[in-house]
Amino acid sequence: MVLEFFKGSSQSPIDTIEATLVQMLCAGDDVFVTATNALFGGGKSKETKQEVRSTDHQINEAQQEIRRALMVHAAVGAGDLPLVLQYASIVKDAERIGDYAKNVYDLVRYGADFDAADDRDELARYRDNVSRLIRDAAGVFASHDTEAAKRLIGKADGFLDDYDARVKAAYRSEGTASDAVSRALYFRYLKRMTAHVMNVLTALVQPLDRLDYYDEAKEDRD
Amino acid sequence: MESAELPQSPSPIVRGPKRTIPPLVRAVAVIALLYLFLVGVKLLESGVESLGSGTAGGLFDGITNPLAALFVGILATVLVQSSSVTTSTIVGLVAAGQLPLETAVPMIMGANIGTTITNTIVSLAHARKSEEFRLAFSAATMHDFFNLIAVAILLPLEIATGFLQKTATWFAELLPSGADATFNSPIKGAVKWGVGLIKPVIETITSSSTTFGVAFILLGIAIIFITLMLITKNMKVLIAARIETSINVALAKSGMVGMMVGILVTVAVQSSSITTSILVPLVASGILLVRNAYPITLGANIGTTVTALLAALATGVVGGMTIALVHLLFNIVGILLLYPIPKIRYLPVTIAEKLATLAVARKWLAVAYVGIVFIAIPIVGILILD
Numbered sequence: 001m002v003l004e005f006f007k008g009s010s011q012s013p014i015d016t017i018e019a020t021l022v023q024m025l026c027a028g029d030d031v032f033v034t035a036t037n038a039l040f041g042g043g044k045s046k047e048t049k050q051e052v053r054s055t056d057h058q059i060n061e062a063q064q065e066i067r068r069a070l071m072v073h074a075a076v077g078a079g080d081l082p083l084v085l086q087y088a089s090i091v092k093d094a095e096r097i098g099d100y101a102k103n104v105y106d107l108v109r110y111g112a113d114f115d116a117a118d119d120r121d122e123l124a125r126y127r128d129n130v131s132r133l134i135r136d137a138a139g140v141f142a143s144h145d146t147e148a149a150k151r152l153i154g155k156a157d158g159f160l161d162d163y164d165a166r167v168k169a170a171y172r173s174e175g176t177a178s179d180a181v182s183r184a185l186y187f188r189y190l191k192r193m194t195a196h197v198m199n200v201l202t203a204l205v206q207p208l209d210r211l212d213y214y215d216e217a218k219e220d221r222d
Numbered sequence: 223m224e225s226a227e228l229p230q231s232p233s234p235i236v237r238g239p240k241r242t243i244p245p246l247v248r249a250v251a252v253i254a255l256l257y258l259f260l261v262g263v264k265l266l267e268s269g270v271e272s273l274g275s276g277t278a279g280g281l282f283d284g285i286t287n288p289l290a291a292l293f294v295g296i297l298a299t300v301l302v303q304s305s306s307v308t309t310s311t312i313v314g315l316v317a318a319g320q321l322p323l324e325t326a327v328p329m330i331m332g333a334n335i336g337t338t339i340t341n342t343i344v345s346l347a348h349a350r351k352s353e354e355f356r357l358a359f360s361a362a363t364m365h366d367f368f369n370l371i372a373v374a375i376l377l378p379l380e381i382a383t384g385f386l387q388k389t390a391t392w393f394a395e396l397l398p399s400g401a402d403a404t405f406n407s408p409i410k411g412a413v414k415w416g417v418g419l420i421k422p423v424i425e426t427i428t429s430s431s432t433t434f435g436v437a438f439i440l441l442g443i444a445i446i447f448i449t450l451m452l453i454t455k456n457m458k459v460l461i462a463a464r465i466e467t468s469i470n471v472a473l474a475k476s477g478m479v480g481m482m483v484g485i486l487v488t489v490a491v492q493s494s495s496i497t498t499s500i501l502v503p504l505v506a507s508g509i510l511l512v513r514n515a516y517p518i519t520l521g522a523n524i525g526t527t528v529t530a531l532l533a534a535l536a537t538g539v540v541g542g543m544t545i546a547l548v549h550l551l552f553n554i555v556g557i558l559l560l561y562p563i564p565k566i567r568y569l570p571v572t573i574a575e576k577l578a579t580l581a582v583a584r585k586w587l588a589v590a591y592v593g594i595v596f597i598a599i600p601i602v603g604i605l606i607l608d
Contacts, residue, residue: 013466068509072469075503076462 014080017069017087018142021094024062025138025200028097029131031055032193035105036127039186041115044108052105059098066091086203089211093196097134100189100196112182123186126166129159130190137197141204149204156198163191245460252456255449259310260409260536261416262445266314267537268417269438272431273320288328288381290607292373293600295332300596305337306450306492306529309549311443313533317542323387326545327380330530331373331552332600334523338366339596340495344502346589352582354506359578359588360571361505361512365498365519366595367570372556386555390547394540410538450529454493461490469500469518473510477517481557484521494526516571520561523553 011019031052038048066087074084114123133156140148170183199212243251285291299308312329315321321329345362348355380386424437458465465487472483488497498519504510527550534546561567581588 012463013470068473069466069470071504071507071509072466072473075500076466076469077458077500 013069013073014083017066017073020062020066020069021087021091021200022138022142024059024066024091024094025097025134025141025197027055027059027062028094028101028193029134029138031059031098032101032104032127032134033131035101035108036124036131038105038108039112039114040120040124040127041113042108043113044105048105049109052102056098056102059095063091063095082208085208086211090200090203093199093212096196097193100193103189104186107182107185110182111178112186114182114186117179123183126159126163126187126190130193133159133194133197137201141200144204146204149201153198153201153205156194156201159194160191163187163194167191248456248460252453252460255453255456256532257412257416258445259449259453260413260532261420262442262449263310263314263533263536264413264417264442265420265438265445266311266442267318267539267542269435269440269442270315270318270320271435272438273435285325285329285604287607288324288377290604291325291328292332292335292377293603293607295329295334296336296596297332297600297604298329299333299336300339300600302447303340303495304447304450305333305494305526307443307447308333308336309527309530309546310446310450310533313530313537313542313546314442314446316545317534317537317539319541323391323541323545323548324384327387327548327552328377330545330549331369331377334549334552335366335369335373336596337494337526338362338369338498339592341365341498341502342592342596344499345506346592348502348506349585349588355585355588356575356578356582357508357512358502358506359581360574361502361510361515361519362498362574363577363591364512364516364571364574365523367573368516368520368556368560369523371560371570372552375559376552376555386548386551387544390544390551391540393547393551394543397540397543409535413536446533450492454491454496457491458496464490465500469504472514472518473504475514480514480517481521481524484518484523485525486521488522488525489528492526492529494522497522497525512571512575513568516568517561520557524550524557527553 034048034051034055038044042048070084070088070091074081114120117123133152136152140152164187166187167184170180170187173180173183202211285294295308295312298311299305302308309330312321312326312333316323316326342359342362342365345355345358348358376386420441424434424441428434428437468483468487472480484497487500488494491497501510501515501518505512505515527546530546530549531543534543537543560569577587577591581591
């Protein structure tokens with residue numbers, strides 16, 4: 001331990017925090033993929049439920065670990081308070097992605113199944129978009145690529161209107177209530193997950209006071 | 223707002239503190255400051271020596287009662303907010319032969335108590351939120367109570383037997399000795415050379431041996447104070463990441479790992495107050511338990527003794543090394559007395575928690591405690607006893 005202390009580590013504590021944040025995003029996507037696989041034909045099972053819950057639990061643990069590390073970073077007085085506040089904010093977004101992914105699995109538990117839907121491929125395309133968005137966001141966040149972050153925010157922003165339109169369509173649909181509710185909730189969760197991914201990315205390009213403002217309606221953002 | 227119109231962030235994720243000084247330059251500066259610190263101790267010693275017998279300056283002058291010496295140690299440390307400055311000055315005075323070991327030992331113990339005021343003051347910043355304050359004040363004052371209990375046990379024992387002084391003398395005499403109770407330190411020669419550069423400058427200003435001595439003492443104390451402050455500041459920046467990593471390790475563990483973290487961080491930054499003050503917000507926020515912070519605090523007590531040991535190397539006098547070793551032994555014996563026995567291990571923590579509970583109900587008690595223990599009692603004690 002003495003030698004380790006004086007030798008130091010190749011990874012700074014902030015590097016460790018960022019790596020954990022990236023892992024949280026990837027784990028959020030893992031939960032999402034597992035949950036949507038169940039929604040698109042896999043169905044509910046003890047194993048899937050266990051997998052979803054345990055990955056979500058890991059995400060929660062990682063969030064607490066990051067909060068502790070941020071508190072230590074602030075207490076040591078490293079002098080980068082904006083970074084501590086930004087990470088304290090976006091770690092919550094990363095955690096929420098896992099939560100909404102878990103909610104998608106709840107739809108399966110309630111009986112939702114999109115496998116036989118007429119528009120199955122279209123519904124699955126939305127899933128693929130969100131999954132890719134989370135993975136891309138993790139990569140962009142890890143590389144601190146602000147230009148890529150802006151491009152990805154723009155892309156994600158385009159999805160939001162689409163989700164709203166799909167929720168509206170579900171509300172007006174003449175199908176069964178359970179199908180309408182499943183679709184409305186599915187798109188609502190996709191919208192929330194997309195918004196949280198955008199929040200994480202805004203940390204790369206937005207000042208501290210403007211974090212989190214991408215999940216509002218466009219006219220309310222300024 | 224369209225995504226295409228994203229504003230350029232005035233504060234996107236900014237990695238690490240804005241370091242204007244490259245780490246290598248800072249490291250070299252620390253080595254230079256360390257050298258200057260040793261020169262400061264030697265200047266102090268030389269100044270006191272040149273003034274002659276019985277003229278040890280200011281606050282430490284003419285103290286004979288051990289309790290009064292203890293209070294002087296507390297008060298001096300509270301005034302300079304650094305036990306390292308006090309203990310280094312004591313080492314210089316002992317090395318110069320102007321402060322007897324019997325008086326210096328309680329002063330060193332007082333310095334140990336006095337240094338705990340810093341994190342206690344830090345804890346007062348949490349007064350707005352009761353639970354946070356209770357935890358913060360407990361974390362801070364457990365250090366006070368550990369040192370107070372250690373002094374309450376070891377000072378009477380030392381007065382009766384002189385065991386710390388005798389043991390430290392035995393260890394100090396193991397060092398390769400030179401003539402006249404001195405020892406051969408490689409640093410001694412280098413420090414002497416530095417003092418030799420300053421001496422002619424002072425001699426051009428004054429020819430009076432008294433003024434010369436006073437100038438050396440004042441310059442010595444000023445150099446000790448400034449260099450220690452700058453060493454702490456620079457080391458804290460240099461090893462901030464290592465401190466963080468170590469504390470992250472200590473969060474999940476207690477006992478010896480925590481104690482080792484306390485020693486390492488304190489040796490590195492040359493300040494127990496930095497280590498213990500870092501712990502206060504961590505305990506206040508609930509991520510570090512008071513009982514897990516306790517061994518780190520005890521480690522800081524040991525780590526802080528390295529400064530006096532370094533100062534003793536500059537003096538090259540057995541007496542100076544003896545008092546520095548007393549500082550180390552006092553802290554080690556204190557831990558050995560209180561920590562290994564489970565029933566009394568957490569006594570300082572329990573007392574601190576009880577006081578904190580009272581202080582949460584009556585906030586003025588916390589301020590009164592600081593004023594009474596660290597200022598009023600030492601002043602009244604010195605006035606009455608000496």
